[in-house]
Amino acid sequence: MKAIAFTEQGEIDVLQYQEVEQPTLEPDEILIKVKACSVNYLDIHARRDRPEIKRKLEETGTPHILGSDIAGEIAEISGNHPHLKIGDRILLAPCIPCGVCSDCLGGYENLCDTQELLGFQTNGGYAEYVKAPAKNAIPVADTFSFTEASALPIAYLTAWHMLITRAQLNAGDDILILGSGGSVGSAGLQIAKLVGARIFATASTDEKLERARQHGADITINYKDVDFSEVILEETNGRGVDVVLEHVGAATWEKSIGSLAKNGRLVSCGVTTGNIGEINIRKMYQKQLTLMGSALGTPAELRTLVRLAEQQKLIPIIDSTLPLKQAADAHQLLESRRNFGKVCLIPEG
Ligand SMILES: [Zn+2]
Structure with missing residues (x-):
């Protein structure tokens, strides 16, 4: 072959x-x-x-x-x-x-x-x-194309496990999605939209930000032009977001934590820019922050995603x-x- x-x-x-x-x-x-x-x-x-x-x-x-x-x-x-x-x-x-x-x-x-x-x-x-x-x-059902089916496993499963199982994203939550054009970022965008969260999405080009808006982002931020954590605080009147989907690592770690609201949850599945990040422990406990890791997902979660895709509620x-x-x-x-x-x-x- x-x-x-x-x-x-x-x-x-x-x-x-x-x-x-x-x-x-x-x-x-x-x-x-x-x-x-x-x-x-x-x-x-x-x-x-x-x-x-x-x-x-x-x-x-x-x-x-x-x-x-x-x-x-x-x-x-x-x-x-x-x-x-x-x-x-x-x-x-x-x-x-x-x-x-x-x-x-x-x-x-x-x-x-x-x-x-x-x-x-x-x-x-x-x-x-x-x-x-x-x-x-x-x-998988006949109505679900092989191409779409092949897009689901790693990216969508990772994003689903992060947002639904780990961070327990709720309707009405504010969420920051870093790198919203990447596989996990774009999957996270669709899942957050499905849940009914308000989505802040970052990307590196205006074209990607436009795509992010088409797929449900409410507020988009070009992280090359501005400090995303400042924009988050400005747009939320200083409150911050309830959930941060983090997969960048060292380069964004402190700003991601700085973007969290009280009781905020940061969920991480990757470190493309480095493994080590600092944290102000006092601010963490005073704001009751939760930092959580997330590793891929389970077969049961993947079956849920297939059902959602077959029902056309989540088209990769x-x-x-x-x-x-x-x-x-x-x-x-x-x-x-x-x-x-x-x-x-x-x-x-
Ligand atoms: Zn085992």
């Missing part, structure tokens, strides 16, 4: 469209004919230098295939899975949790220590075919679709941060 794969980590040119062996199934696995696979920033880290990928390349001696967000049709089934049949349209849950540890049994599969991620510890969906455990298959924002062959262009698009929403790869045939 054809796939985008690499044998050594590095810059974009390591991604080669090539012939690789089609996966063979172990018990209780399915083979999926990939119809769409969306690209995440994590893929770029994996391609460049993530140690898990380096280890896999060394241990297996075979090319690695990226891609965690996969939608397609079932082409083969191993084992007895009466709820699945050949040709079913499905989305793959991106994580493979162990299912037996106390985190998994408690419904916190996203915290499972031994979980694997499709396209990370396993080969992923930048290919004509991919295999996965049968239990990862989530059926697609920036562009590219043929699988052009995976390098997709990485370039994400690296240059020119996209607003998800970039999806479509295998030929």
Whole structure:
């Protein structure tokens, strides 16, 4: 089969469209004919230098295939899975949790220590075919396109877990969404709109701010021109926002905390600009702030998102679709941060 794969980590040119062996199934696995696979920033880290990928390349001696967000049709089934049949349209849950540890049994599969991620510890969906455990298959309705389905897993699941499960965003809350054009930011925008929050969104260009407004942002801030925390305080008469969706890290940390209202919740899922941030502890307890981490999400949450998408209440924002062959262009698009929403790869045939 054809796939985008690499044998050594590095810059974009390591991604080669090539012939690789089609996966063979172990018990209780399915083979999926990939119809769409969306690209995440994590893929770029994996391609460049993530140690898990380096280890896999060394241990297996075979090319690695990226891609965690996969939608397609079932082409083969191993084992007895009466709820699945050949040709079913499905989305793959991106994580493979162990299912037996106390985190998994408690419904916190996203915290499972031994979980694997499709396209990370396993080969992923930048290919004509991919295999996965049968239990990862989530059926999707005919009305929901493969491209839209492939946009859901990582970005929307991350944003949903952050805003709904962790920060418990409510109708009427004010929320600040940083980097609203990115995958998690744009997903957060739609989820916050669905909930009925008032949305403050930052982005780096006027074009992205316009897109953010189209997707529900009430007040947009170009963070290159102005200090976003000052604008927040001005627009809220000094009160601040109830929730901050933070995924930038060191560069925005203090301003994000400074934008919070009393009883405010900051929820973080990423640190693209650095891991270490300071905090004024006195202000934190006086304002009763809550700082919380958030790591991807659970299979049950993903099913909720699929239902919302099928009901057309949450239609994923697609920036562009590219043929699988052009995976390098997709990485370039994400690296240059020119996209607003998800970039999806479509295998030929
Ligand atoms: Zn587990």
